[in-house]
Amino acid sequence: MKKQRGRLQFVFLVYFGIVLGLTIFPPAVRQWNQIHPHIFGLPLAQFCILLFAIMLSAGLILWYILEGQIDAKEAEERARSQSREL
Amino acid sequence: MNSDTLIILSIMAAFYLLNVYAIKRWHIPQDSVEEYGVGGRSMGWITVAFSHIGGWFVGATYTGWYAFSADLGIFAQYLVIYSIASLFIMYIMAKPVWCWGKEFNLETQADIIQLRYRNTSYTTVLTILIALVASAWLVVEMVTLGYIVSSATDGVVPFNAGMFLIGSGVIIYSVLGGVRAAAQGALIQGMTFAIAGSITFYFLVVQAYGGVFPLLDLVEKTQPKLLILDPAKQLDMVWTSAIITGTFGAYCWPSVFSRLYMTSSPRDTKKGVLFAPLAAIVIAMVILWLGLGSRMVPGFPADAQGGVFWMARHFGGPVVLGLVAVFASAATVATISAASNAIAMLLAKNVVGVFAPSERNILFSAKILTVVLGVSAMLIATIDLPQLITIALGMYDCIVQVIVPLLLGLFWRRGNLIGAITGTTAGVIIAAGSLLYPSMIEWSGGLSGGVLGLAVNVTLYVMAGWIFGKPEYVDDLFDVLDKYDEDGTKWSGPAPYLSSVNVSAPLPYPAITSKPKLSDAR
Numbered sequence: 001m002k003k004q005r006g007r008l009q010f011v012f013l014v015y016f017g018i019v020l021g022l023t024i025f026p027p028a029v030r031q032w033n034q035i036h037p038h039i040f041g042l043p044l045a046q047f048c049i050l051l052f053a054i055m056l057s058a059g060l061i062l063w064y065i066l067e068g069q070i071d072a073k074e075a076e077e078r079a080r081s082q083s084r085e086l
Numbered sequence: 087m088n089s090d091t092l093i094i095l096s097i098m099a100a101f102y103l104l105n106v107y108a109i110k111r112w113h114i115p116q117d118s119v120e121e122y123g124v125g126g127r128s129m130g131w132i133t134v135a136f137s138h139i140g141g142w143f144v145g146a147t148y149t150g151w152y153a154f155s156a157d158l159g160i161f162a163q164y165l166v167i168y169s170i171a172s173l174f175i176m177y178i179m180a181k182p183v184w185c186w187g188k189e190f191n192l193e194t195q196a197d198i199i200q201l202r203y204r205n206t207s208y209t210t211v212l213t214i215l216i217a218l219v220a221s222a223w224l225v226v227e228m229v230t231l232g233y234i235v236s237s238a239t240d241g242v243v244p245f246n247a248g249m250f251l252i253g254s255g256v257i258i259y260s261v262l263g264g265v266r267a268a269a270q271g272a273l274i275q276g277m278t279f280a281i282a283g284s285i286t287f288y289f290l291v292v293q294a295y296g297g298v299f300p301l302l303d304l305v306e307k308t309q310p311k312l313l314i315l316d317p318a319k320q321l322d323m324v325w326t327s328a329i330i331t332g333t334f335g336a337y338c339w340p341s342v343f344s345r346l347y348m349t350s351s352p353r354d355t356k357k358g359v360l361f362a363p364l365a366a367i368v369i370a371m372v373i374l375w376l377g378l379g380s381r382m383v384p385g386f387p388a389d390a391q392g393g394v395f396w397m398a399r400h401f402g403g404p405v406v407l408g409l410v411a412v413f414a415s416a417a418t419v420a421t422i423s424a425a426s427n428a429i430a431m432l433l434a435k436n437v438v439g440v441f442a443p444s445e446r447n448i449l450f451s452a453k454i455l456t457v458v459l460g461v462s463a464m465l466i467a468t469i470d471l472p473q474l475i476t477i478a479l480g481m482y483d484c485i486v487q488v489i490v491p492l493l494l495g496l497f498w499r500r501g502n503l504i505g506a507i508t509g510t511t512a513g514v515i516i517a518a519g520s521l522l523y524p525s526m527i528e529w530s531g532g533l534s535g536g537v538l539g540l541a542v543n544v545t546l547y548v549m550a551g552w553i554f555g556k557p558e559y560v561d562d563l564f565d566v567l568d569k570y571d572e573d574g575t576k577w578s579g580p581a582p583y584l585s586s587v588n589v590s591a592p593l594p595y596p597a598i599t600s601k602p603k604l605s606d607a608r
Contacts, residue, residue, distance in 0.1 A: 016174055020333075023167055024326040033314050033322055035306060041299050043306065043313045049163050050371075056170040057363035060177060064359050071353070071572045078577060 005070050012063045019059065023052040090404035091242045097408030098238075098415065101278070102255070105419075108274050109259050109267045119448050122264035123193035123431040124347040127184075133269055134349050135358035136276035139365055142169060142342070143279065144223075145230035145418030147373060148410075153390035155377030159305075159312025161321045162374050168332030169366040173359055175337050175493065176346070180355040182496040183346040185570040186563070194428075195343040195492060196436035201563070202495040203503045206440060212488060212510070213436040219485040220340055220429050221459060222478040224422065228253055228467035231418045237392040238411030246468055252415060253422065257460035260423045261453050265431070268423035269348065275416035280365045283413040286406060287372035293401040294376065294383060301379045308382050323532025331536045334493075335486035340428035341421070351574030422460070430455035480521040483536025487513035490543045498551060499560045505550030513543030 022028045032048040039047040120126055147165070154162035186192055190201055196216070200209040228249055235248025243251075259267045295301035305312050315321040337343050349355045373394070380386050380393050387396050398410040434452035442451075490513065491506035520527045520535025527535050569576050 016171075020171060020329075024329050026323060026326060029315065029322050029325065033317075035310055035313050041302075043302060045314050046160055046302065049160060049167065050367075053166050053170055053363075053367050056167070056174070057367065060170070060173055060359040060363055063177065064356055067356075067572075068353075075571060075573070078571070082577075 005067070008063070008066055008070065012059060015059050016056070019052060019055045023049075090407075091239050093404040094238055094408040094411055095243070097405070098235075098412055101412045101416070102252070105271055105274055106255075106259075109263055109270055112266070112270055114263075114266055117449075119193060119431075119435065119445055119452070120191070121266070122449055122452055123427075123435070124187070124344060125264070125266040125269060127188065127347060128350050129266075129269060129348045129354075131349060131354040131357035133273050134345055134355065135361050136273045136280065138342075138345055138358055138362055139272075139276040139280055139369070142366075143276075143369060143417050144421045145227055145234060145414055147370065147417060148394050148414035149230055149233060149391045151370075152373060152377040152380075152394045155374040156380040156386075156390040156393055158319070158321060159309075159314070159316070159378060161315050161325060162377065163371070164325055164328045164332065165374070166367055166370045168329045168336070169370065170363045171329065171333040172336035173363055173366075175333060175489075177356055177359060179337060179493065179496060180346060181352040181570070181572065182567055183343075184349065184352040184355060184574065185567050187347040188570070188574065189566050193344070193347060194432045194435055195338070195340060195488075196432055198495070199491060199506075200436070202501070202560075203491065203506050204557075204559070205503050205507075208503065208507055209436060210440060212491075213432055215514070216338065216340060216485060216488060217429050217433050217437075219478075219481040220425055220432075221463065222481055223339075224425050224429065224459060224463040225466045226478045227418050227421050227425070228463045231415060231422070232467060233392070234395075234411060234414045234418060237395045238407060238414075249467060250464060252419060253460065253464045256419050256423050257426060257457060260427050260460070261456045265344065265348065265424075265427045268420075268427050269345075271423055272420035275420040279413040279416055280369055282409065284368045284372055286402075286409050286413070287376055290397055290401050290406065291372060291376050294397060295379050298375055301375060304382055305379055312378060320532035323530075324534070327532070327534035327537045330540070331482055331486045331534060334489040334540065335482055335536075338485045338488040338492070339425075340432045341424035344424075344428045344431070351572065352570075353572040353574075356572075422463075426456050426460045426463075427452075429459055483517035483521065483534055483539065484514050486536050487517060487539055487543050490540070490547050494544075494547060499556040499564060500551035501547060502550060502554050502557050504554050505547035508550060509543040509545075509547035512546055513539035515539075516542055 033045050035043040035045065037044060042050070114121065151162050151165055183198060186198060186201060190197070192198060192201065196209050196213040199212055200206065203209070231252055232245040232249030235243050235252065236245040239248070259271065263270070291298060291301060295304060302313070315325050346355055376397060377390070377393065380390060380397060383397070383400075387393055394410060394414070395407060398407040402410075430452045433455050434448050438451040439448045487510050490509050491501065495501045495506070516539035517535045520538070527533070527538060530538060571577065
């Protein structure tokens, strides 16, 4: 279970690293810091800022949900081992 | 006083009466440091999530950031990005901070520093640095409060009168109700401006421009540079610095950090991510969009800081202006109450507590310091300090240096005192030096002294970790974390550190006389 949790943390660390990198790393900023083309009617830079904000939020929510599933399994295992000890 | 002002003042009065009722209704006597400082570690996730939003979006969002959006365009939206990115920091810090807090009776971020590095002098110096920077922001928020009340009432309620009236009320409930009252006030304030505020500001965007897409069309036709991070003003590089310092600096603020201790479990802290990031997008984005097109509205004032009230009056009338005054002042009040409590707690426990470490002394000092800080901030705010916001923003570059020993110390066992002292000292010198002598960092092409200091700080901390290795007591500290689950339940007997750790330096807070047992666990 600890391994599973570690893997999940690593995946999300990489995910947030990539999204934040695209948001702030100067060469990446130069790519999206334009008005044209428009995407969904929004200037490119405005679209990208909104997209990065949503991706960061979605990542956090997903992390919480997936970690919750690991916690539930862990709690079940712990309860089982405690009852065995008793 | 005309009828418009009467309507505005009535709306504000009704809102603050509701606040008083709620705080009184859920008041708990403040008879312990744990209750006063971290609300007895018993708050639910909704209270903490909304009070986080209440404390996070400062009054300056409606004045300073609004003006940024009007004058610098989408650059101001770095607020949205770092607000969400800082929640990532909150997420990873939640478990170690909560578990160590529960196990060792910690209430401030300086407590964590003392526990992890065991050097009272280092802890005291960091405490004073954090308190100084946070106090500067307390003054900024007091100024913002006076400004909001006088702008919203068109000067009928003068700056000083507005600030003293509401500011004194906030300080009184902060002293009487401790951090619980501050959190409950912030819950109402956060809910108000998260829900009603977003709707009202979107209504204003529609009234002023016809909606978001027509606004962006208008800006593209008249001032297209507002739709990019203008490289001519180096905004693309400042964008990078602002997000890095904002993200890592967030949990260096005592009022933000103390929320990690307040919940009843690490899971409750983490649960905030289900709501807070989306709220951050909605709340901040609509305010900043309203600001984005402001300069294109005929008659908009030259000083954009009061522009949000002008727009509310112009496009919404007195009722909408009253509501906007409530949202803006609520954001300020939530920040003032949380900050004054947290700074007072920090100084009481980690400075006064070193000399007089009894629970009674710390609690008494915290209450007195809350009053002293609040009153001092109000008095300083009456002085005309044109450079105050610049100084306060610059100090952010200094406070962010604390995140290195704080965050890395939670996860990396090799982190040690030598790395913490050398890294923080170098980081603060670079950050403060670049503020005094900006020419020192001209070569960086727009990166701030804070970010450069942070890079040196991390390098020194990691180098010292590899060279000098982990302190002997650290394994026992980290073993404690394995004993707790995400619900805050402790699953085994007394921790091994109780017998094996040689505590060479005294902790600057009362000795822990009782430890939680399995039977105490929820």
